Amino acid sequence: MPRIAYRSRWIFPVSAPPIENGIVETQAGRIVDVRAAHRGEPAIDLGEVALLPAxxxxxxxxxxxxxxxxxxxxxxxxxxxxxxxxxxxxxxxxxxxxxxxxxxxxxxxxxxxxxxxxxxxxxxxxxxxxxxxxxxxxxxxxxxxxxxxxxxxxxxxxxxxxxxxxxxxxxxxxxxxxxxxxxxxxxxxxxxxxxxxxxxxxxxxxxxxxxxxxxxxxxxxxxxxxxxxxxxxxxxxxxxxxxxxxxxxxxxxxxxxxxxxxxxxxxxxxxxxxxxxxxxxxxxxxxxxxxxxxxxxxxxxxxxxxxxxxxxxxxxxxxxxxxxxxxxxxxxxxxxxxxxxxxxxxxxxxxxxxxxxxxxxxxxxxxxxxxxxxxxIGVADRFGSLAAGRSWLPCVIELPRDAPDRPNAEFLLQESTAEPRPLIEPPSGMPRFA
Ligand SMILES: [Zn+2]
Missing domain, CATH: 3.20.20.140 (Metal-dependent hydrolases)
Incomplete structure (x- = not known):
């Protein structure tokens, strides 16, 4: 099963400090590594977002x-x-x-x-x-x-x-x-x-x-x-x-x-x-x-x-x-x-x-x-952080143009009006309640 790498402007693993220009490597639906990107490294670019665990x-x-x-x-x-x-x-x-x-x-x-x-x-x-x-x-x-x-x-x-x-x-x-x-x-x-x-x-x-x-x-x-x-x-x-x-x-x-x-x-x-x-x-x-x-x-x-x-x-x-x-x-x-x-x-x-x-x-x-x-609720082995071994089920928060250079938890939760959404969206046609 090949590894897939995703790049995000910011990663908030929760269990570790935020990572700027971070990479999450996944395999078979699980996270295998979370780290800073190497220069020029190929990855699927998620753009100007903060990536959090589901x-x-x-x-x-x-x-x-x-x-x-x-x-x-x-x-x-x-x-x-x-x-x-x-x-x-x-x-x-x-x-x-x-x-x-x-x-x-x-x-x-x-x-x-x-x-x-x-x-x-x-x-x-x-x-x-x-x-x-x-x-x-x-x-x-x-x-x-x-x-x-x-x-x-x-x-x-x-x-x-x-x-x-x-x-x-x-x-x-x-x-x-x-x-x-x-x-x-x-x-x-x-x-x-x-x-x-x-x-x-x-x-x-x-x-x-x-x-x-x-x-x-x-x-x-x-x-x-x-x-x-x-x-x-x-x-x-x-x-x-x-x-x-x-x-x-x-x-x-x-x-x-x-x-x-x-x-x-x-x-x-x-x-x-x-x-x-x-x-x-x-x-x-x-x-x-x-x-x-x-x-x-x-x-x-x-x-x-x-x-x-x-x-x-x-x-x-x-x-x-x-x-x-x-x-x-x-x-x-x-x-x-x-x-x-x-x-x-x-x-x-x-x-x-x-x-x-x-x-x-x-x-x-x-x-x-x-x-x-x-x-x-007894699911910490799969959920709660972006770390090796956990499920690859992140949510993303769009970072606005005027976001600070180093957005922190306070900015995401209390200052920005953007809200988390799942990275994996349901197919169009499914009901949307948000
Ligand atoms: Zn109740």
Whole structure:
């Protein structure tokens, strides 16, 4: 298999400093070298662009991608929004209609790719049809959603998940199965579909069910994601057993009194989750400093996933990103879904975060949508940086005529209006959502 060299005005490998007039050498869909160009060296010239690795969206729910705008209104109470989501799923053709869900996920996959995203951490729900995620380029870690507060419901959901996990061989090969020398082009260039598990959230899944998910993740070495401490309503439910989420659970007949009202509820949950090999704590908007200390003791395998524009939609108090970063806890970003976000651009999430938290450097926010996000969902072997061994799936940002001589992360993220696009565009005629 011949090597192909690409030249770019600037390369931002993310895992290494930017390279001016850089070369990426590829073979069979993988990067074999990233370096400065030699004088007169033949290469495919990509022009006046900055080349970055494909972006990684650490948390989304693509089944809501057919929504033109978020559900509810900005500033809506969390329990009220959950009620809106439940009502939408009931009246929407997505509920119970495989075709509508398929179209919504296809739209979300295309939209993600158009925004320069190469891999997503997707919360995948029943009915379980992993082929709905087939897209020519986008890789997905499918975090199967686990629900169940009441023991009977939890047991039925677990039985169903066990069947899916048993037939996991039907998913595409995981990175562990790709030959290290990249000798199989058909495998190295195919998008990755890998199974993970997601106990949904403390208000929908009990500790017993979460424990099953943790044990499965540990035995199969698969990633786990869970919505944690997303709202003040959830915090009240966990520690006091009261509030709007209790009222909602009572209304829908899902209230299980013994599941809530524990003062040490968060510590018990975080300790339980630490048994999984890789944990994405999604949101973590309302953890206390003590609880961040506990997360920090597991920072080698915990990542906090912040969803900046969804956070703003709910009008939550400022996200405690400082609490995480001061303790060295990895921080990734996600879009969450179109039920609470205007689009699926992870770059715009990083822009929003950089604007909201200017004390953190722009390159740190780019890490949050590349290397750290890839690690959070267990795909760092393929994604997150332009480096030897990684997939050749870059995105490009056009450099304007008045770009500085040495454009940096701050320029790309906060000063330039240009946005990333995939180097490999879909054929004309495919839907464009960006
Ligand atoms: Zn979510």
């Amino acid at each position: 972006l990684v969206n650490a948390h989304t729910h693509l089944e809501f991608s057919s929504l033109e705008r978020p559900l509810g209104r900005p500033g809506i109470g969390f329990a009220d929004w959950i009620a809106e989501v439940v009502a939408w799923k009931r009246r929407s053709p997505v509920e119970g209609s495989s075709l509508a869900k398929r179209l919504s996920i296809a739209a979300g996959s295309s939209e993600s790719w158009r925004f320069g995203v190469g891999a997503v951490g997707e919360i995948a729900t029943e009915p379980w049809e992993p082929d709905v995620y087939d897209h020519p380029m986008l890789s997905c870690v499918l975090f199967h959603e686990l629900l169940g507060l009441a023991p009977e419901r939890a047991a039925a959901a677990w039985e169903r998940f066990s069947e899916i996990a048993e037939s996991d061989a039907s998913l595409r090969p995981s990175i562990d199965e790709v030959p290290a020398d990249g000798s199989s082009a058909s495998v190295t260039t195919a998008p990755l579909h890998e199974l993970g598990v997601s106990p949904h959230a403390p208000y929908t899944v009990g500790l017993e069910q979460t424990k099953r998910g943790v044990e499965w993740a540990a035995s199969r070495r698969r990633p786990l994601a869970m919505h944690v401490a997303e709202s003040i309503d959830e915090r009240e439910l966990m520690t006091e057993g009261t509030g709007p989420l209790r009222e909602l659970l009572e209304r829908v007949g899902a209230w299980v009194p013994q599941a809530f009202g524990r003062r040490d509820g968060w510590r018990a949950l975080l300790t339980l989750l630490s048994g999984a090999p890789r944990v994405a704590l999604v949101h973590a908007n309302f953890l206390s400093p003590d609880e961040f200390d506990l997360v920090a003791t597991h920072r080698d395998h915990f990542t906090i996933v912040h969803c900046p524009r969804t956070h703003a939609f709910f009008g939550h108090a400022r996200h405690p990103v400082d609490q995480a970063l001061q303790r060295g806890i990895p921080l990734a970003l996600g879009t969450d879904s179109r039920a609470s976000n205007p689009d699926l651009s992870i770059w715009r999430e990083a822009r929003h975060a950089a604007m909201r938290h200017p004390q953190h450097a722009a390159h740190g926010w780019i890490d949050s949508i590349t290397t750290t996000a890839a690690a959070a």
